[in-house]
Amino acid sequence: MPEPMGFFTDTTVCIGCKACEVACKEWNQLPATNGGLNTLSGDSYDNTRQLDGIHWRHVKFIEQFSPDRRQGRWLMMSDVCKHCVNAGCMEVCPTGAIFRTEFDTVVIQSDVCNGCRDCIAACPFGVIEINPVSGTAQKCTLCYDRLRAGLQPACSQACPTQSIQFGPISQLRPRAEARVAQLKQAGETQAALYGTDEKMLGGLNSFYLLMDRPEVYGLPPDPKMPTRNLKPSSLWSVLGTVALGLMAIVSFRSRGRDDV
Amino acid sequence: MSSTLFTRAPEWRWLIILYFFIGGLAGGCYFLAAMMDMFGRPSDRRLARLGYLVAFPAVIMCGALLTLDLTRPERFWHMLVQSGTWRPMLKLYSPMSVGAWMLMVFGGFSLLSFLAALKGDESGFGRLRPPGLLGAVIAILGGLSGAFLAGYTGVLLSVTNRPIWADTTLLGLVLLVSAASTSAALLLILGWESAPGGGIRALARFDSWVLVLELVVLVLLVVSLGSVAALWLSAWGALLVVGVVVIGIVAPLYLYWRAGPAHADSPVMGAVLVLIGGFLLRVVIILSSEMA
Numbered sequence: 001m002p003e004p005m006g007f008f009t010d011t012t013v014c015i016g017c018k019a020c021e022v023a024c025k026e027w028n029q030l031p032a033t034n035g036g037l038n039t040l041s042g043d044s045y046d047n048t049r050q051l052d053g054i055h056w057r058h059v060k061f062i063e064q065f066s067p068d069r070r071q072g073r074w075l076m077m078s079d080v081c082k083h084c085v086n087a088g089c090m091e092v093c094p095t096g097a098i099f100r101t102e103f104d105t106v107v108i109q110s111d112v113c114n115g116c117r118d119c120i121a122a123c124p125f126g127v128i129e130i131n132p133v134s135g136t137a138q139k140c141t142l143c144y145d146r147l148r149a150g151l152q153p154a155c156s157q158a159c160p161t162q163s164i165q166f167g168p169i170s171q172l173r174p175r176a177e178a179r180v181a182q183l184k185q186a187g188e189t190q191a192a193l194y195g196t197d198e199k200m201l202g203g204l205n206s207f208y209l210l211m212d213r214p215e216v217y218g219l220p221p222d223p224k225m226p227t228r229n230l231k232p233s234s235l236w237s238v239l240g241t242v243a244l245g246l247m248a249i250v251s252f253r254s255r256g257r258d259d260v
Numbered sequence: 261m262s263s264t265l266f267t268r269a270p271e272w273r274w275l276i277i278l279y280f281f282i283g284g285l286a287g288g289c290y291f292l293a294a295m296m297d298m299f300g301r302p303s304d305r306r307l308a309r310l311g312y313l314v315a316f317p318a319v320i321m322c323g324a325l326l327t328l329d330l331t332r333p334e335r336f337w338h339m340l341v342q343s344g345t346w347r348p349m350l351k352l353y354s355p356m357s358v359g360a361w362m363l364m365v366f367g368g369f370s371l372l373s374f375l376a377a378l379k380g381d382e383s384g385f386g387r388l389r390p391p392g393l394l395g396a397v398i399a400i401l402g403g404l405s406g407a408f409l410a411g412y413t414g415v416l417l418s419v420t421n422r423p424i425w426a427d428t429t430l431l432g433l434v435l436l437v438s439a440a441s442t443s444a445a446l447l448l449i450l451g452w453e454s455a456p457g458g459g460i461r462a463l464a465r466f467d468s469w470v471l472v473l474e475l476v477v478l479v480l481l482v483v484s485l486g487s488v489a490a491l492w493l494s495a496w497g498a499l500l501v502v503g504v505v506v507i508g509i510v511a512p513l514y515l516y517w518r519a520g521p522a523h524a525d526s527p528v529m530g531a532v533l534v535l536i537g538g539f540l541l542r543v544v545i546i547l548s549s550e551m552a
Contacts, residue, residue, distance in 0.1 A: 050266075088421060094357035095338040096349055114338045115331025117270035118356050121420035126268035135331040147352045220263030227353055229418040229429050237411035237432035244470065246408070248295040251466035252304065255458055 003097040004104035005147065006083055006205030007156065007164055007246065010179060011217075012191070014076040014163040016059055021048060021160035031133055051079055053131030056140040057155050062216060077208065078155070079104065079163055081140035082195060085202030088226045089128060096111035097137075103170070104162040105142040105165075113137050124201070124223030134179045142206075151208050169205060173182055176209055183209075193229075194219060201225065264423040269550045273330040279322055280413050280542045281442070284435060285408035287316035288443025290370055292466075294403035297390040297458065299334060306455035307463070309377040311447055312389075315406065316374035319367045322409075326363075340364070343515050355416035362408050369402030411436030417545070424549040430481045432547065437477050441470040442538035443510075445531035452528050455539075464527045467534065468516045471509045478505065496548035501530040508537010 024030070031054050033039055035114045039136055043048045046061040065072035065155075083105045089180035090098040097112035098119060108119070108128075120128045120137060131138040143153035156166035165172060176193055183191035190211050195204030201223055216223050287531075293311025312405040327336040334342070339360035342349045351357040376388035376395070389395040414431030425431060444467035451460055482489050494499060515523075515530030 090352045091421060092356065093337075094349070094351065094354050094360060096342055096351075097338070112343055113332070113336060114335035114337075115329070116329075116339070116356060117272065118354075118416075118420070120268055120424050121270040121425070122271075124263060124267060124421045126266055129268065130271075130331050138444045155340070174518070194550075198344075215261060215266075218266060220266040221261065222263045224263065224421065226419045226421055226426065229426060230353060230415065232429035233415040233418045234431045236430055237415060240433040240436045241404075241407040242412065243331050243473070244291070245295065246475075247469050248466055249299045249470070250294060252296055252300040255462055 002103050002147075004085075004169045004205060005142070005167065006105070006172060006207070007142075007153075007166055008176045008207060009078055009080075010163050010165065010207070011075065011077040012135040012163075012183065012188075012209060012211060013077055014059065014160045016045075016061055017160065018048070019158040019160060020061045020155035020164055021055065021057045021059055024140070025055075025153035028056060029142070030056065030131075051081075051127050051139070052129035053138045054133075054154070054231050056080065059167045059219060062218075064216075066132070071118070075217065076212060077210070078159075079218075080131040080155070081142070081207055082125055082207075083140075083142055083205035084124075084203075085198070085205065086225055087201070088124055092122040092226055093120045094118060099105075101142075101144055101147075101149065101157045103142065103144070103147050105144065105147075106146050107141060109136055110134050110136045116124070122226040126221055138236040160181065169203075172207075176207065195205055204227060210241045262423060262427055263419050264347070264426050264488070265552070267421045267423070269422065269552075270420075272329070272546060275325050277539075278545050279325040279329070280435065280546070281539050282325070283413060284439030284538070284542075285443050285446055286315045286322060287366065287406035288383065288407070289318070289370040289502045290315035290373065290406035290448060291367070291403045291440070292297070292443055292447060293373070293464075294370070294390075294399035294406070297399055300462070301458060303457055304327050304459040304462070305408070306498065307447060307451045307459040310391075310455065311379035312373040314450070316367075316370040319363065319370050319409070323363060323367070325405075326360075330529065339391075355412055357418050358470045359409075359412045359416060360406055360414065366402065366405040367396055368407050369405060372398050373402055388390050407436065408441035414545075417549075422549050423488055423552040424485060424491060424545070426485065428481055428484040430477065430484050434477050434481055434545070435542070437470060437474045438541050441467055441474055442535050444470065445534035445538075448531040449528055449535075451524065455478045456467045460527070464516050464519065465529075468513055471513050471516075471534070475509050478509075479510065490545075491548060491552050494548075496544050501543045503540035504537050504544060507533055508540060511533075 048058050052056045060077045062075035087106045097109045128139045152166045157162040180191050194206030291306040296308035327333045372388045375385045379385040411432045414435035414490040417425035417430050448463045512530035512533045513527045519526045
């Protein structure tokens with residue numbers, strides 16, 4: 001049995017080249033937006049804009065500029081499915097299309113998915129979308145086919161700065177912690193890991209080194225499992241059913257003898 | 261900032277809004293019909309019959325709406341059977357999975373009661389309705405699965421990570437209570453001419469109580485949303501207050517209350533408004549999160 005594998009993305013060395021996006025599209029044969037028409041975002045150098053059914057990697061450009069544009073910085077982060085140890089998408093999927101692989105990654109089987117879109121609503125990170133070509137929900141597979149063949153994922157292989165590092169989680173975590181310590185020693189006090197804490201969905205098999213608050217990168221500060229609401233919601237509904245039943249009994253029972 | 265604001269909308273739109281509305285009516289009408297059959301007067305059977313006649317066609321429409329909403333409708337059966345292994349596909353912790361099964365279960369019971377209501381007591385199908393033992397068992401199980409159908413949709417919304425939906429645990433209760441009020445209203449309208457009498461008055465009384473309960477639950481819903489309720493400081497909030505609360509709850513309560521010889525048709529007008537309010541409630545709940 002292989003050990004859990006994943007990505008450590010060190011955003012401090014990402015240069016925004018988008019080689020990972022291209023490699024992902026090439027390997028997974030994902031179509032271009034609008035059939036390849038040149039569509040620009042209009043307000044950013046990032047024209048991908050989001051992860052979705054045909055973008056399984058997305059290099060985010062967080063462009064922080066002062067109003068007079070004299071001061072500014074760019075944060076760059078190659079975003080991807082987090083391959084959560086406790087995966088909300090897999091939990092709610094009613095067809096069993098989403099499964100956990102032997103590498104502890106999360107994969108959607110396109111031939112099983114029927115496009116109910118429950119996983120889209122359940123994903124805490126907004127990663128999943130419908131691929132318009134297949135009509136099914138799709139996202140990063142962490143190159144399951146390549147992993148089975150003993151290769152590393154296309155994105156991490158293409159990354160020229162080692163911002164995306166692939167490997168066993170047991171090796172990636174100490175490496176990430178050492179990198180944070182190094183950055184803090186150099187005065188970068190905001191450097192922090194996102195997704196290594198097992199309190200966050202059991203730990204993310206794709207985790208990040210960030211230089212600002214998670215929200216700045218478009219990451220939820222406190223992602224949770226969708227089923228946290230299942231028991232209380234169900235209990236309220238059961239109580240409601242009992243209350244409505246009693247109200248109906250009283251309504252139909254207690255009326256005057258002549259009220260037929 | 262709520263973490264639900266970082267997620268993506270599943271694009272559940274008008275087909276799902278319609279499903280929530282019609283599903284609520286199907287489950288609610290059956291539930292009320294079963295209660296009338298078991299606890300009402302013999303004269304209420306005409307009214308209960310209408311409930312069974314509504315429930316089955318409505319649940320068929322539900323299945324069609326849900327199938328059409330899939331991006332791969334031809335694979336609707338993957339909800340029930342594992343493609344490849346042919347084993348049953350059921351996840352007790354996935355509301356959509358349980359809901360798909362319960363739609364089938366409720367469909368079965370509502371078909372039996374529909375046949376009983378259609379063929380009448382003279383035929384053999386009459387035994388499928390209370391007061392006999394077989395009829396009582398069908399009414400109880402059908403009524404419970406109907407209540408499930410009416411309420412699980414809200415639980416399903418809460419078992420996601422979307423804003424508003426996953427920020428409260430009260431949506432199941434809200435939609436259940438609304439299903440009860442809209443179903444009572446629909447039966448009142450359908451039975452107004454064909455089954456007048458004490459049953460109709462009992463329905464109007466029941467609907468008044470349920471509308472008051474609905475108002476209380478809606479206030480609790482807004483409170484439970486906390487800071488996320490700010491999303492309703494918008495056109496959605498206005499629609500909730502004007503469309504759902506004023507038109508769909510307060511005005512019908514008044515119309516039910518003033519019913520009398522001078523305002524004979526007042527309850528029917530009230531019931532029509534309850535149906536409009538119930539539909540708008542689902543529009544607000546679904547679209548305000550979809551567009552957040």
